[in-house]
Each structure stands twice: as C-alpha cells, then as structure tokens.
Amino acid sequence: MKKTNIYTAIIALIMAVNLTACAGISGTVTNTEEQNTLTSAMAGDTVENGTTEVKAVVNDEGETVEIVTASYTGSTAGMLDTSDMFTERDLEQTADVSEAKYLQLADDDTLTITDGGVYVLSGTAKNCTVRVEADSEEKVQLVLDGVQITNEDFPAIYVVSADKCFITTAEGSENTLAVTGSFSADADTNTDAVIFSKDDLVFSGLGTLNISSAYGNGISGKDDLKFTGGTYNIAAALDAVEANDSIRICGGSYTISSQKDGLHSENDEDDSLGYIYIAGGTFSINVASDGIQATTIAQIDGGSFDITASEGIEGTYVQINDGTINISASDDGINASNKSSAYNSVIEFNGGCTTIVMGQGDTDGVDANGSIIVNGGTIDVTAQMSSFDYDGSAEFNGGTIIVNGEEVDEIPMSMMGGGRGGMMGGMMQEGGMQRGGRHGMMTLT
Numbered sequence: 001m002k003k004t005n006i007y008t009a010i011i012a013l014i015m016a017v018n019l020t021a022c023a024g025i026s027g028t029v030t031n032t033e034e035q036n037t038l039t040s041a042m043a044g045d046t047v048e049n050g051t052t053e054v055k056a057v058v059n060d061e062g063e064t065v066e067i068v069t070a071s072y073t074g075s076t077a078g079m080l081d082t083s084d085m086f087t088e089r090d091l092e093q094t095a096d097v098s099e100a101k102y103l104q105l106a107d108d109d110t111l112t113i114t115d116g117g118v119y120v121l122s123g124t125a126k127n128c129t130v131r132v133e134a135d136s137e138e139k140v141q142l143v144l145d146g147v148q149i150t151n152e153d154f155p156a157i158y159v160v161s162a163d164k165c166f167i168t169t170a171e172g173s174e175n176t177l178a179v180t181g182s183f184s185a186d187a188d189t190n191t192d193a194v195i196f197s198k199d200d201l202v203f204s205g206l207g208t209l210n211i212s213s214a215y216g217n218g219i220s221g222k223d224d225l226k227f228t229g230g231t232y233n234i235a236a237a238l239d240a241v242e243a244n245d246s247i248r249i250c251g252g253s254y255t256i257s258s259q260k261d262g263l264h265s266e267n268d269e270d271d272s273l274g275y276i277y278i279a280g281g282t283f284s285i286n287v288a289s290d291g292i293q294a295t296t297i298a299q300i301d302g303g304s305f306d307i308t309a310s311e312g313i314e315g316t317y318v319q320i321n322d323g324t325i326n327i328s329a330s331d332d333g334i335n336a337s338n339k340s341s342a343y344n345s346v347i348e349f350n351g352g353c354t355t356i357v358m359g360q361g362d363t364d365g366v367d368a369n370g371s372i373i374v375n376g377g378t379i380d381v382t383a384q385m386s387s388f389d390y391d392g393s394a395e396f397n398g399g400t401i402i403v404n405g406e407e408v409d410e411i412p413m414s415m416m417g418g419g420r421g422g423m424m425g426g427m428m429q430e431g432g433m434q435r436g437g438r439h440g441m442m443t444l445t
Contacts, residue, residue, distance in 0.1 A: 052093060052229070059096050068093040068171075068206065070228045072250045072279065079297050079319050080277055085248050086228060090202050093229045095120075095143050095168050105130075105149065116140055116162075120170070124148040133160040136199075144209065145170035149177050151194075153184045159197035167195070169207030169230050178212040192238070193220035203252075205230040217242055218258070225265075227252050227281070239264040240287070247294075249303075250279040261290045262309070271295055272342035276315070278303050278323075290314050291327070296340045300325070300352070312356065316340040320377065323352040330359040333381065336368040345370030345392075349399060351377040358383040368392065372411055374399050388412050 051071040070091040074082040105123035112131045116138030122145045140162045149156040156177040159165045183192045194213045201221045208231040211218045218236040225243035231253045234240040240256045242264040256262045262285040267273035274295030283305045285291045291307035298315035305325045312327035314335045327333045333356035336345045347368045356365045365381035371392035376399040381387040387403045394411040
C-alpha cells in the first residue's frame with residue numbers, strides 16, 4: 001500500500017487547535033500539485049493505540065471464540081493514509097485455534113506448510129526450518145508456543161509464498177530463534193535473516209519472541225511488514241528489522257540492538273516505496289547506524305522511543321505527529337535526506353515531545369536537505385555545534401523549541417548550536433525574515 005505524495009487541492013484547516021507540550025495533534029495536512037511541498041500544517045487526527053479488547057467472533061464452524069484485539073484508529077490527515085494500514089485480523093493478538101494443527105519441532109528437519117490455516121508450533125530443535133510454501137490466495141498463521149530453534153546457516157522461519165503469513169506468540173510464551181553462522185542462499189534467493197519472508201508478514205501476540213542473528217538481519221520482509229502487538233528482543237549483526245515496501249507498527253514492545261539499522265525500509269527497484277509508519281509501541285533501540293531509516297516517509301503518530309544511534313530517524317520526509325521520542329546521536333538526530341525522487345526533503349513537527357542530545361564533532365540535531373516545519377509539539381535539542389540545519393526554508397508556526405536549555409522564538413540556522421546566539425545563523429538564510437511574536441508565522445523571502 002502506498003499513498004501518492006501529491007494532494008490535488010489545498011485542504012482548508014478544519015480545526016483551530018492550541019498545542020501544548022506532549023499533547024496530541026489534530027487538523028489536516030495539505031500539499032499543492034505545483035510545489036509538492038507542505039504549505040499548511042496541523043497534521044493528523046490524534047491516534048490512541050496500545051490498548052487491547054476482547055471480542056467474540058464466530059468461526060467457520062459457527063462456534064463463538066473470544067479473540068484479544070489491539071485497538072487502532074487511523075487517519076487520512078498525515079503524509080500517509082493510515083486509515084487502512086491494518087486489517088481486523090492484523091490486529092488480533094490471539095488466534096482461533098479451534099481447528100488448528102499442532103506441530104512439534106525436530107532436529108535437522110524442514111517443516112513445510114503448504115495449506116492455509118492455523119498451526120501451533122512448540123518444541124526445541126537445531127537446524128530446523130519452518131517453511132511456508134502455500135498458494136498465493138492462502139493465509140497461514142503460525143502460533144509460537146514455546147519454540148526454541150537454533151540454526152547454523154538458514155532461517156528458522158522461511159515464508160516462500162502465501163497471501164499473508166501471521167506469526168503470533170501465544171500468551172505468556174517465551175520463544176527464541178537464532179542463526180549462529182553466515183547465511184546460505186536458497187537457489188537465487190539470498191535468505192539473510194532469522195525470519196525471512198517473500199510475502200506480507202504480520203507479527204502479533206501476547207508472548208515474547210527473541211531473535212538473534214550473528215551475521216545477518218533479524219527479520220527481512222520483501223513486501224509489507226506489520227507489528228501490532230507482542231514483545232520482541234532482537235539482536236542482529238546487520239539490520240534488526242528490514243522490509244522492501246513498508247514497516248507498519250501500532251503496538252508492542254521492542255528491544256533492538258544491531259551493528260547496522262534498527263528499522264530499515266527500502267525498495268531497491270522503486271524509490272517511491274519504502275516507508276515506516278509507527279502509531280504506538282515502546283522502543284529501546286541501540287544501533288551503530290540509523291535507529292529508524294525510511295527511503296520515503298518516516299511518520300510517527302505515537303509511541304515511546306529511546307534511540308541511541310549514529311542517526312536517530314532518517315527519511316526523505318520525516319513527520320512527527322505525536323509520541324515521546326528521546327534520541328542520543330553521534331551524527332544527526334533527525335535527518336531528511338534526498339533518498340526518494342517521489343518526495344521533497346522535509347522534517348515536520350506537529351505534536352509530541354522530541355528530545356535530542358548530540359555528541360561532539362560536526363553534528364546536527366535536526367538536519368534537512370530541504371525544509372524544516374514546526375507547527376506544534378516540543379522539540380528540545382542539546383547540541384554543541386548545530387541544533388538545526390537546513391538547505392531550504394524554515395517555518396515556526398507553533399509549538400515549543402528549546403535549544404541548549406533555553407526556549408527560542410525562531411528556528412536557528414546551522415553553525416550556532418546554543419540558545420539565542422544560535423538565532424544569528426537564521427540571518428544567514430538568503431533574503432529577509434519576518435516573524436510575528438513567539439508563535440508568529442516566519443516567512444522567508
């Protein structure tokens with residue numbers, strides 16, 4: 001699923017809002033066809049996620065089954081249309097096991113699943129692979145209930161084909177998947193992750209999944225990759241979680257460490273794909289490269305984040321609408337770079353609380369190859385060199401900006417990292433600069 005980056009008309013602001021620190025956001029995002037840039041901004045409806053409810057469903061046999069379901073509310077107001085990000089089944093945290101097949105794992109075995117349905121897996125095994133090779137119309141659900149797999153050189157779970165595969169951790173279960181050596185290929189497929197899928201993959205559940213990859217990725221999805229619940233501990237030599245088309249998250253708890261990126265979405269063949277959408281969840285990310293990296297859009301509508309990385313969040317268009325984000329970075333805290341030809345390079349804040357602490361050296365707290373737009377929320381940057389850096393324009397329309405402990409009334413431009421002294425850098429931008437009061441519109445001419 002993707003959304004075009006062009007809005008055919010400017011949408012009028014439908015609601016006046018007063019944004020306070022850490023408050024939700026409301027309103028609309030607008031874009032013009034001619035400029036393909038954000039021209040007015042108070043983005044996205046408030047998204048309240050992270051809760052669950054029990055609902056009764058009737059299965060194919062007419063039996064009533066209670067299913068725990070995650071709560072999610074989407075929006076059409078952000079850069080991404082999130083109204084249909086997750087299906088009802090995506091949000092289910094427990095499986096209907098009334099007709100499930102129960103399978104026990106064994107050493108040196110490939111357990112091949114060719115039919116749709118629900119499969120409950122348990123047991124401890126070495127060099128064992130659960131291989132899903134179903135028809136493209138079939139949905140397969142793997143329920144992990146005390147699974148322990150340690151492989152030398154091949155994925156523990158390998159989805160070759162299916163319409164969609166669900167991986168659900170059973171309530172209270174502890175599951176561990178590990179690959180200890182370098183990955184071997186499957187014919188012309190470079191299977192480089194502990195869980196590797198060629199089709200859509202959905203993670204959910206009420207249990208824990210531990211993933212360890214000594215030489216490759218933790219999870220690799222070649223289409224869309226979704227998380228709606230569960231607890232995940234992922235350690236990887238390369239990317240902890242990577243997907244070609246999108247990564248979508250609306251709940252769950254994540255402890256991630258890697259020698260590359262934490263969450264990475266990139267399509268080598270189409271640079272209009274590769275976005276990351278997060279609307280809830282708790283994240284502890286400690287990685288060598290980027291905490292969150294998207295080729296196109298990185299949109300955060302909620303969640304709690306502690307990120308230690310070279311760069312905290314990177315994308316072509318980075319939009320922060322809500323959430324509590326703490327970043328400790330050694331290069332850029334948040335970076336909008338020209339990774340996609342489909343979007344302009346922009347960093348936009350509409351809500352939430354973002355705290356960025358930069359390391360020494362040539363570092364930038366908020367760095368855009370294009371423009372920075374602040375409409376709401378709180379942005380607190382501690383930086384010795386540069387708090388804000390941008391090649392295009394800067395707009396401060398609302399919210400709170402704090403630089404090195406001091407609240408400022410405009411977006412500083414590069415070089416001067418601290419307090420009001422940093423504002424001198426803003427005068428370096430070409431042309432004049434007009435401001436109207438603390439929250440007044442700033443126009444670059």
